[in-house]
Amino acid sequence: MIALQTLRRLFLGSTVLLLQLPNLAQAETPIAALPVVKPAISCAALTRVDLQAIGGKGSQVVSASETTSNGVTACEVQGTLAPSIGFKVMLPTHTWTQRYLQVGCGGLCGRISLQVGAAEGCAPLNSGGFVLAATDMGHEGMDNSWGNDAQKRADFAHRGVHLTALAAKQLIGAYYGQQPAYAYFTGCSDGGREALIEAQRYPDDFNGIIAGAPALNFLVQNSIYHAWQARANQDGEGKAILVASRLPILHQAVLQQCDALDGQVDGLISDPRACRFDPATVQCKASATDTSDCLSAREVEAARSLYDGPRDPATGERLTIAGPQPGSELAWAGVFVPDSVDQPINSEKMALDVLRNLAFERNPGADYSLADVKFDRSTLDQLRALHPLYDATNPDLSAFADRGGKLILWHGWADQHISPLNTIAYHQAVQVQMGKSKAESFERLYLLPGVYHCGGGEGPSLLDLLTPMMSWVEKGQAPAAIVTLQASSKQAAASEFGAPTNLPGRAAADQKPSMMAPRSVAQDPANDGRTRLVLPYPDVAVYDGKGDVKSADSYVRSPNAVDEKTPQWLGSDFFTPYAPLQR
Structure with a gap:
């Protein structure tokens, strides 16, 4: 304490x-x-609450029953707001x-x-x-x-989050009388x-x-940032250049240069913007035969691209605000740096999910790939139409x-x-x-x-x-x-x-892990409980x-x-x- x-x-x-x-x-x-405040009516009576004024015809309470978890008893209500929220x-x-x-x-x-x-x-x-x-915001599954x-x-x-707020408040009013x-x-x-x-x-x-x-x-984040993070780490054959086992080399170099900038060596960087790190500091010498603690020229260039993010080739202007910050390297594993050269990564899936289905006024089709993405002003401008929506x-x-x-x-x-x-x-x-x-x-x-x-x-x-x-x-x-x-x-x-x-x-079904969840990283046990x-x-x-x-x-x-x-x-x-x- x-x-x-x-x-x-x-x-x-x-x-x-x-x-x-x-x-x-x-x-x-x-x-x-x-x-x-105690309930004014029974839990089961909530099935009769009319939600059509909120969500339209077909909006309804599907079920209402009492459940107990961790010592707390609650009336669990499930419902639908038209058409499918x-x-x-x-x-x-x-x-x-x-x-x-x-x-x-x-x-x-x-x-x-x-x-x-x-x-x-x-x-x-x-x-x-x-x-x-x-x-669920109007749809189920992946x-x-x-x-x-x-x-x-x-x-x-x-619409999903707003109507849920209105429906929940109506159910609260009915159940508790206030x-x-x-x-x-x-x-x-x-x-x-x-x-x-x-x-x-x-x-x-x-x-x-x-x-x-x-x-x-949302649109730039998924359509350009993650697409770039996936593409920037691929060679001409679509194979990964930098793999997860090489990330500790990069991370330790960042900490060696920048950990002490805040006056304390503790494995943390208080503000990574102060860290002017160049991956070339860990590039292997041309004569090196042991590359276990250094990066190849291709790996260095891939790391630079990941940090910097995409730029319009004609003007050099940024297409995103920034890439990941120095100090985040170990977390890249599985997101845009795979465990091996041919394993899938989350960044590609996230980018394609949005590019194929949400980013444009007309969807480009299921065969749209990252190779089709042009990292230039024209692509960003195409996102402007739905920017005010998402x-x-x-x-x-x-x-x-x-x-x-x-x-x-x-x-x-x-x-x-x-x-x-x-x-x-x-x-x-x-x-x-x-x-x-x-x-x-x-x-x-x-x-x-x-x-x-x-x-x-x-x-x-x-x-x-x-x-x-x-x-x-x-x-x-x-x-x-x-x-x-x-x-x-x-x-x-x-x-x-x-x-x-x-x-x-909270039901057990609510505890499913998300693909966005960070991968567990081995930590120094001596830091457990630090504040x-x-x-x-x-x-x-x-x-x-x-x-x-x-x-x-x-x-x-x-x-x-x-x-x-x-x-x-x-x-x-x-x-x-x-x-x-x-x-």
């Missing part, structure tokens, strides 16, 4: 410091004292404290998961104080032929995009929104802010799927659009060193943002520093996105030089000397206000 002298030593302006750790006394983070709502029978939490869905969804991330040790959640809900249906595209883009006092949304990856879609399109749905590693730049980059959050909504963004610096510079770019765009003072009144960004996509990695990745969000919404106490906890390899392997696995009312302060961007936490290096209590606030604008790229205008497409 963090010593309370941290509260006295770290004074962050006029904002009281919030420390969040599993088992940390919740009294230190005040939330509204809301009494438990599946949803699930878990309504506690004895423990509801008037809060609603909707959970986002990762990847291209197609399943219902009530797995809540970024809420490690959140007492009201673990004790069954929330009604929980989630949706068959992406649904992208031929304009309605299903809209359901995935924005609406929730507060409504929250949390999600990571595409769930983070969904979170921002809610803030941008439907500002009345939620009081507080937590968006982790958001796929907010993307969540609109920085105008006036309606959300004016009604008192609060937004927390978070991202791992070592994210291999989505460069954290996308989230920084959005944070900065909100400040430009809204004004810095206004933006700081309702929005925060946290960046986690050494953390992969939505969790896991070499850095402390377990955190609770839900409790600080409740304190902000319900008590007006803005979040400042948070504490992250190092997950052991066993913990990271046991849960998707590094999220906790002991949430009440670290993370401050709102752009500030960083630095070691005070005196205390236990593995304790958050030994870190203090420091301005970030690397704070800088994100690079200009050909889609920079995507992060300016636009009218959303409803279709």
Whole structure:
């Protein structure tokens, strides 16, 4: 547990410091004292609730029955919103404290998961104080032929999450005889995009929104970033150049050059933008006979291309904001760097799923391949037509802010799927659009060193943002520093996105791993349980030089000397206000 002298030593302006750790006394983070409300009708009676006013003809509750998990009994409701949006709502029978939490869905969804991330040790959640809900966003499974249906595209883009919120609130009103006092949304990856879609399109749905590693730049992220990451590491025969067994060479070279830039050698890079790493530093000499600890010229060039990302060949301008950041190398395995030269990679699948089915107004067909992708301005311009449908980059959050909504963004610096510079770019765009003072009144960004996509990695990745969000919404106490906890390899392997696995009312079917989940990486057991302060961007936490290096209590606030604008790229205008497409 963090010593309370941290509260006295770290004074962050006029904002009281919030420390969040599993088992940390919740009294230190005040939330509204809301009494438990019991059901007004039976669980089975919810099958008679009419949802057609929300979803249209055919919308209905399919089933409603009581279930018990982890000591919490809840009424589990499953239903459909026309034409085919599946949803699930878990309504506690004895423990509801008037809060609603909707959970986002990762990847291209197609399943219902009530797995809540970024809420490690959140007492009201673990004790069954929330009604929980989630949706499959209008389709089931991994068959992406649904992208031929304009309605299903809209359901995935924005309609599914919004209508689920409306349906869940109607069911809450029917079951308890009252609406929730507060409504929250949390999600990571595409769930983070969904979170921002809610803030941008439907500002009345939620009081507080937590968006982790958001796929907010959805079309460019999937159609260009992942396509490039797959292609850039292939030779003329389509075989991989760099394979997973070579990544530790690259990673160790990065740490050797950049680990100490933040004043501490701990295997973590506080801000990778300060790391000006050139893979050529580990290139084998021409005369080398032993290449076990160096990279060939072809491997070096492939690594450079992966870091840098694609550029328009005519002008040299960037087609994406950035590639993966230095320090993320071990996480590339299986995503865009295979275990062997002829194994499949996730980046190719993710890119082709979107390119063949979602990215263009007219789908190009099932035979479209990565070889057909032109990495130039024309391809990016083709994505502009549906940018206002799928993307969540609109920085105008006036309606959300004016009604008192609060937004927390978070991202791992070592994210291999989505460069954290996308989230920084959005944070900065909100400040430009809204004004810095206004933006700081309702929005925060946290960046986690050494953390992969939505969790896991070499850095402390377990955190609770839900409790600080409740304190902000319900008590007006803005979040400042948070504490992250190092997950052991066993913990990271046991849960998707590094999220906790002991949430009440979650069925076993909700615990299926996602292809987006980070691969488990062997960690130094000596780091198990270490804690670290993370401050709102752009500030960083630095070691005070005196205390236990593995304790958050030994870190203090420091301005970030690397704070800088994100690079200009050909889609920079995507992060300016636009009218959303409803279709």
